[in-house]
Amino acid sequence: MEKATTDRICVQVFAKISASISHEIKNTLSIINENAGLLDDFAHMAEEGVGVAVERVHAVTKTIAKQVDRSNIIMKNLNRFAHSADNYVAHGNLEETLALVVALTDRQAAMKNITTTLHCPPDIAFSTYLITFESLVYLTVLALFQASTEGSTLAIEVEDETPKITICFTVQSGAAHPFANYPDDDQKALAEQIAASCRIEENQLFLSFPCAVS
Amino acid sequence: MTTIERNNLKVLIADDEVEFASTIVTRLNLRKFAATMANSGKEALAAIEQDPPDVLLLDLKMPDLDGLEVLASLKENHPGLAVIILTGHGSFEAGRQGMELGAFDYIMKPVDLNLLISKIEDAFQSKGKQSEKTDGKSAV
Amino acid sequence: MMQKMMVLIQGDFVAPRFDLATEVLMVQFDKGNVIGEPKMIIMERSSDEALCQMAVEENITDIICGGIEEVHYNFLVWKKVAVLDAVIGNWRKAVEKGVAGTLSQGEILHSNKDESLTL
Incomplete structure (x- = not known):
């Protein structure tokens, strides 16, 4: 089998993986975005004198940290896969x-x-x-x-x-x-x-x- | 934060990312919506059967039934339901299919909440107009 | 409300075909006045789908173009974009009229005369 053929297939796999990972990253960013917005909502509520339980704030910051970790793992995996092509064998x-x-x-x-x-x-x-x-x-x-x-x-x-x-x-x-x-x-x-x-x-x-x- | 009376507009968020859906639910409810969530296509269809929402926010990529399949089923069984598609990547093709299956609009993630709220309200109003039209037709 | 217009151009003219256009001009305007500097984007290759996506991502409210396929026209209208298609003539003049709110669908703009002919 020609090397060009296997190279083409590997590029297609790489493209598939990149598409899937960019989708996952969009998801984590969306969760981070919404939770940052929720913190903002809490801040406005506090300004208006509406009490916000500290546990609710902690839960939100925990979710953000979790999604940052998740993004980090996803990107690490993509990075490792990308480096698979550094050496031929x-x-x-x-x-x-x-x-x-x-x-x-x-x-x-x-x-x-x-x-x-x-x-x-x-x-x-x-x-x-x-x-x-x-x-x-x-x-x-x-x-x-x-x-x-x-x-x-x-x-x-x-x-x-x-x-x-x-x-x-x-x-x-x-x-x-x-x-x-x-x-x-x-x-x-x-x-x-x-x-x-x-x-x-x-x-x-x-x-x-x-x-x-x- | 604006606290416009939204008269408990019922919004269902169908998205398999639980933390995304639940946060949107919380933020909408803080703004006087009556929002709930479903975390798969089948769950969404079951929730709609039980208590049809005014507006459905529908993720395209979900386990079991994907968003377009849900939309196709709704077109048949709940043609009047206003649906806004949520999508990670706003590809033209997904949008076109959504349009042809009768979705009101689609929004790309991450979502701007104010934009989402204005779309929800627009979708609800257009649904009202549509049902007025339908009522008019049936009266004739 | 601030509006954002996308104009498909080719040289000095409105691009005759949406699907073959590679030059995109974006202009922000409000009540007939241009806001800020217009932005020019040169696409690597023509793609009607990419243009539709760009219109959505850039929150475009108005598009001036030449011929456009029905599916793309319907999609843009569905996305609440006002599409002024089948416009023929100099793009600067089209932008001027578009911003002023006096451009209509199918308008032919004469470059050497002030008058225009509406079909």
Whole structure:
């Protein structure tokens, strides 16, 4: 598969993630904006001699602080993902990388009320085309969300089978064939670049790839 | 803060961001509105069935039913309800669809509360005008 | 109430087509008087949807343009924007008349004469 093709897919994934994150940031800003406005309302009420309970003010400032934290985490995730493209082939910690991708899909999971769990041994290091790998996992998770019914669960488990690693995606869903359209052309192209192969068994998808790409 | 008598105008805010919706509810209620909230599309439809509001503020991106689906359902079952769409990104396409599904207007988040209030009042008034028209037609 | 006008231009003229316009002039005015300096925006590429979004984001109250598709016209009217479309002629003159409240839809503005012809 041509590098230009995988680069194009990675750019599309990056665009998708940026769109989703800008939406989330708009949400946090809206909450901060409204709560700042509410503090202003309280100030006016106090000026007019209407008593405002201190707990109400504390609750508002707490909400603002919480949303600032939330924004910070969202931006940190985007920043980390953006830096995945710094080096063509990069060494990484698999658990951290998968946790990042899962966090980047949080909003889509929430929209369908899907619970995602991740179990990965903490010490697995790998070396691969990092942004390609992340894009593949991201597209895989989104495809599984799309094929799952509302309220499903997606369990992601990792097996270290040095010299290869296998990620198992298990879908507990009302959908009859959650993997019916997997992999599509984009997922195939990305998998090919990182020498990954996939296998499907009932409600499980196994994605295997070498610990280090040659 | 202006405290215009709003005669307990009933406003329902449908938004899955609970902290956003609840703060808007508090701020509107401080201004004499009777505001309540729903945190999903289905919840909003159920609340409308139980007690139809005068004006609905509807977020476009929600779990279960998204805003446009809610709007489509309302067009069928509550065609007279005045709806203002709340959206993070005011894309032309979302606005166009909202317009075609009979929304009164759309406002981008973060919201300017004074602008929101004037839109709520405009929407309510236009709803009044619409029902006058409908009443006129049925009388004929 | 302060109004904000958006004029789609091409060279010296009102852009004949909304969807192909890349130059946008914004003028704030109140009771026939221009307030502050008009602002000129050059878009990277023409896009009728981007223009609609810009009109909403900038809280535009009035638009002067040439031909515009019905869907965009309806959208802008829905957003309570007064759209004076099918205007032909020099944009400075269009702005002058627009601010004064004497410009009408479909007006042809003659650059060398004071008079104008309304269709």
